Amino acid sequence: MLYLISAHKWSFCFKWEMSVLRRAKTWEISESEDSDHDRKPAPKPKESRQERTADSRDRETRSAEEDSTNLPPPPAGRPSGAASSPPRPDASGAPSPARRRRSKEEVEAERLKAKERKEERERRRAARAREKEERRQEQRRRREAADELRSLRPENCIKSLTVCVEPALLQHEGSDILLDTLAMLEWRCSVESRRVPGSITWTRDLPQQGGDAQACVEEEPLLLVLTPGDFVDVVITVKKMADSGGEETAMGTVLRPLWECLNQGANKAVTMLVTDFESDQRTEESGGGLPEQRLRTNLGMKSRDLEEVLVYLQLYKNISVVFLQSWQDVTDHVCAVTKALSKRPFKLLTERCELPFCVDGSWASGARVERDGSGLRDVWSRQIQQLNRVSPAVASAVTECFPSPRLLLQAYQNLGSEAEKKAMLAGLSVKTEGKERRIGPDISARMYRCLTAENPQLVLD
Structure with a gap:
């Protein structure tokens, strides 16, 4: 190691003496120039390219030797050749500062902050997803409510009604008037057996949320079409019931199925349509007049007996009796009941609120x-x-x-x-x-x- 340092010093001294001698030969200053030096600076002679190159090499050599002499001794475990190499600068040209090592508390604090930020992002994401789902559910509920309201309107509700005609009625002459009228109005009609023979009922299809099966509910009105002979049987049976204190004994073939249907808890509003299904000439033979008057005349019934039967049926059994002339009157009555049933759901919906007379809206003439x-x-x-x-x-x-x-x-x-x-x-x-x-x-x-x-x-x- 000492030998390397002395060799460097010897080469440095030799080069320095050579440069001095070379400059002495180049610069020859006379005594007259020294005297004029105080009054006027002497012009600097131009150096040749070879001299400038030699000077630059000398300066580089001196700076390298000074840097090598000022370096600290290398560590014990590192080779000697690595002691003379300067530190490598970073990308910016300056050596990077030493990185401070963080403590466990700082690391734990940063970890907790990162965890809190992540939880906050998760909460915000969950809140946005929940709000989006609530908006979707609200839109779905509004759409379902609008569809339900639209389906309950009379023009749409009548499409879900079916007029059920008992097959026994088709045996009478003129029953095709009812079927032709329902077909012309494009209303649904079905001919199927019922518990009460000679009856006309209605069924309504209920909308289903899921599944292919469609629920069907039977409406309250029930029309029982009777001939004059059947009505005489009804009058005789009701008179016996009224005289016996309401005991349902010895009932005829007409009232027995109706009574059985009512006793089973069926919520029905029964209406008896009494008409004569014979030829239209009966009106001229009977002398015209109202159906009830002609019926009383043909049957030979007393007005008091007929009134007692009508009052008993209305008060005790909630059964109304209507006297009609022909199948056309029966058809008109069936059409009127069908239209009333189509308007019923929408009226019930509007009367559902506690105060139906307080109508919401800008036209309700309220005071602000x-x-x-x-x-x-x-x-x-x-x-x-x-x-x-x-x-x-x-x-x-x-x-x-x-x-x-x-x-x-x-x-x-x-x-x-x-x-x-x-x-x-x-x-x-x-x-x-x-x-x-x-x-x-x-x-x-x-x-x-x-x-x-x-x-x-x-x-x-």
């Missing part, structure tokens, strides 16, 4: 109340107009005298007797179309009962 309280007087006036036979002029007269219900109640409390309270508003003046009149005791008493009564079933009029 602002945050500052403006509009409360209009609400008070509309509330008074809900009473029967109370016009806007009468309501305006009451609200001008008593702008709020509390003031009116306080006025009632200040009075002593009940009669004075009922007649308190009777003398108020009402102006309508240039005429002036009084409210009157009737409206005044109804206003008092409306505001002070505690019985919810009380009739105001």
Whole structure:
């Protein structure tokens, strides 16, 4: 090691002496030039390319030797050749700073922060997915509600109804009028056996959410078509039941299946259609008139007996009796019942709310109340107009005298007797179309009962 350092020093001294000698030969300064040097700087001679190249090489050699002498000694485990190599710069040209090692607490804190950020992203993603699913479910519910409402409209609901005709009715002459009319109206009709012979019933198809099977429900109306002879049997049987105190004994062949159907808990609204299915000339032979009058004349029944039978069937069995002339009247009655059944679901839907007379919408003529309280007087006036036979002029007269219900109640409390309270508003003046009149005791008493009564079933009029 010492030998290498002395060799470097010897080469450095030799090169330095050579450069001095070379410069001495090149620079020859006279004494006259030294004297003029203080007054005027001497022009710098031009160096040749070979001299500049030699000088640059000398400077590079000196800088390399100085760097090698200033280097620290190499570590014990590293070879000697690696001690003289300079440190390798990084990509930016400067040596990279030493990386500080993080502690376990810092690593754990960063891990917890990363975990919290991940959980927060998961929560946001789950919230967005939940909101999206809720919007999808809400849209599905609205679509189903719209489809249900559309299907309950009469023009669409009548398509789900089926008129079921018992095969025994087709044996009568003129029954093709009913079938032809239903086919012309494009209504569904089926001929199938029923529990009550000679009956006409209706069935409705219910919409199903899933599955191919479609549920079918039977409607309440039941029409029982009877001939005059069958109706005589019914009258005789009902007379015996009325005389025996309601015992269902010795029933004829017409009422037995109907009674069995009603006793099984079937919720039916039965209507007996009594008509004569013979030729149309019977009207001229019987002398015309109403079907009921002609029937009484032909059967020889007393008016009192017939009235007793009709009243008993209506009150005790909820059975109505209708007298018709021909199959055309029967067909018209069947069409009327079918149209009523098609309108029934939509009416039930509109009457489902607790207060069906309070209709929602911009056309419901409601009164708007602002945050500052403006509009409360209009609400008070509309509330008074809900009473029967109370016009806007009468309501305006009451609200001008008593702008709020509390003031009116306080006025009632200040009075002593009940009669004075009922007649308190009777003398108020009402102006309508240039005429002036009084409210009157009737409206005044109804206003008092409306505001002070505690019985919810009380009739105001």
